[in-house]
Amino acid sequence: MLSAKDFIASLEARERARTGISSLKVSYNRVFGYFILVTKANLKNVPDDYMRKQTLVNGERFITKELQEWESKVLTADDRRRALEKELFDGLMGDLKAHVPRLLALSSRVAAIDVSAALAFAAKRHGWVRPAINTSGVLHVVDGRHPVVEAMNSDVPFVPNDVRLDPEGNRLMIITGPNMAGKSTVMRQTALHIIMAQLGSFVPAAAAELPVTDRLFTRVGASDNIARGASTFMVEMNETAAILRNATRQSLVILDEVGRGTSTFDGLSIAWSVGEYLHDVVQCKTMFATHYHELIELGNIKPHAANYHVAAREYGDEVVFLRKLVEGGTSHSFGIQVARMAGLPEHVVARARDILSSLEKEEHLIPRRAPEKARCTPQLDLFNAQKPSEVERILKDIDINRITPLEAMALLTRLKDLL
Ligand SMILES: Nc1ncnc2c1ncn2[C@@H]1O[C@H](COP(=O)(O)OP(=O)(O)OP(=O)(O)O)[C@@H](O)[C@H]1O
Ligand SMILES: [Mg+2]
Structure with a gap:
């Protein structure tokens, strides 16, 4: 059978020759189907067997017997094609029906092999290690990396970090450090290590001892849910509440700047009491990144808490991020330097510096560095820190x-x- 395009071309050529109308066109549209278009000037040359279909401003559309037959052939051909396709498809489905349970089982096995093979491939390619799984609750990762951050920024070498959490030792890590230092990254990579290990994968580290973990809780990022009637802070508190209610001693909890969605004093107070509750009552393993440097005191006074910070160095106006997680807290934020690096106008940056230095001079504010106190000494004067x-x-x-x-x-x- 001729294709529609060939048919139209051949009919057009034949009709042009027969009528002597060189501008004659055979065309198709969805509403009128196939037609022959003749312009007004040539209407006198239209043969008798042409049947008028529609009159336009500058011409008329005609149909011929041959074109009508072609049209019905094309339309029925389309219907026949659909019917045939459906028949074949239904037949195939009918044949397959009996084998559905076997096919599903097969596809789930193929999927499992696919996932395992992909993870094995990635493990070999990126130098991951087999974690030793324990039930003692100890989490100890040596030279751990974040698989995605490492892959995305292949031009800068990823700085590996050690993380150790132990229910009987330090189970609450308070992580301070400048903006952009790598606090969120080291916490998320630890959460990923747990997930990867528990699904049977190797993990991106030099060595890893990982505990069987019942649940992993995270409170990261600030997003609101105005459509469901929750503000940014409300979402943050909802999620924090869910963590405090559901975490167990076998859980890993990642808290990224909890409390920042409200005023400084409210936020700090909430952050402190959340950290304290997780340490004292839930006793889960917790990594808590914060810009409230007062929380360093919590790390100092709690027996199962420890302070860490992600190191950075200041050279003049520039900050160099070392990305290394080291023991001890830090009260350096370099917030203004980071804002400058991000492209805040010079004028705004300079003004922010002025405001910061006058704020730092005001003594009634909470001291930027909480006083060092012996471990286990309750720190009661933190919030009315005026001596x-x-x-x-x-x-x-x-x-x-x-x-x-x-x-x-x-x-x-x-x-x-x-x-
Ligand atoms: N260990 C690392 N090695 C190399 N690059 C890193 C490392 N950790 C973080 N980075 C890079 O630094 C960026 C910032 O890290 P991250 O978001 O963890 O900082 P942060 O300390 O949480 O900052 P903020 O206080 O502003 O939230 C990351 O997007 C990543 O590109
Ligand atoms: Mg962060």
């Missing part, structure tokens, strides 16, 4: 019954000088 002044101390020490009028005068002068 008694020298004047107050002297006043307190005066014994009114013993002081002479002359001494009182001298003391008054000294107090005035101190003020």
Whole structure:
């Protein structure tokens, strides 16, 4: 059978020759089907066997017997094709029906092989190791990497990090460090190690000892859900609440800057009490990244908590990120430097610096570095951190019954000088 294109071309050529109308066209549209188009000027040459179908502004559309037959052949051919296809498809389905359970079982096995083969391939290619799985709860990763960050930024070498969490030792890690340092990355990579190990994969590390983990909880990123009636902070608190209610000693909890969605004091207070609850009550393994440097104190006073920070160095105006997770807290944020690197206008950056330095001078603010205290000493004065002044101390020490009028005068002068 001729293709539609060939048929139209041959009919057009034949009709042009027969009628002598060189502008004659055979065409098709969805509404009218096939037709022959003749312009107004040539209407006098139209043969008798042409049947008028439609009149246009500058011409008329005709149909011929041959074109009608062709059209019905094409339309029925399409219907016949569909019917045949459906018949064949139904037949195939009918044949397959009996084998459905076997086919499903087969495809699930093929899928499992596919996943295992892909993970094995990735493990070999990227140098992953087989984790040793334990039930003691100890998580110890040596030179761990984040498989995705490592693959995405192949031009900068990924800095591997060690992570150790132990229910009987340090189970709460407070992680401080500048913006962009790598806090979120090291926490997420640890969560990924757990997931990968539990699905049977090797993990991106030099060595890994990983605990059987019942659930993994994360509170990361700030997004709201206004469509479902929850603000950014509400979402953050909903998720935190779910973690506190459901985590067990066998869980791993990742908290990324919990509390930042509200005012500093409210946020810090919530962050502190959440960390404390996880440490004291839930006793799960927790990694808690924060810009509240006051939380370093929590790491100091809790027996199963430890402080870490991701190191960075400042050279003049520039910050160099070392990406290394090291022991101890840090109160450096380099927030303004990072904002400058991100392209905030120079004027805004300079103004932010001014504001920061005047804020730092104001003593009634929470100290940027919490006072070092011996472990286990409850840190009660954290939130009203104002220490008694020298004047107050002297006043307190005066014994009114013993002081002479002359001494009182001298003391008054000294107090005035101190003020
Ligand atoms: N170990 C690493 N090696 C190489 N690059 C890293 C490493 N860790 C992080 N990075 C790079 O640094 C970027 C910032 O890291 P990340 O988001 O973890 O910082 P952060 O400390 O959480 O910052 P913020 O306080 O602003 O949330 C990552 O997107 C990644 O490109
Ligand atoms: Mg982060």
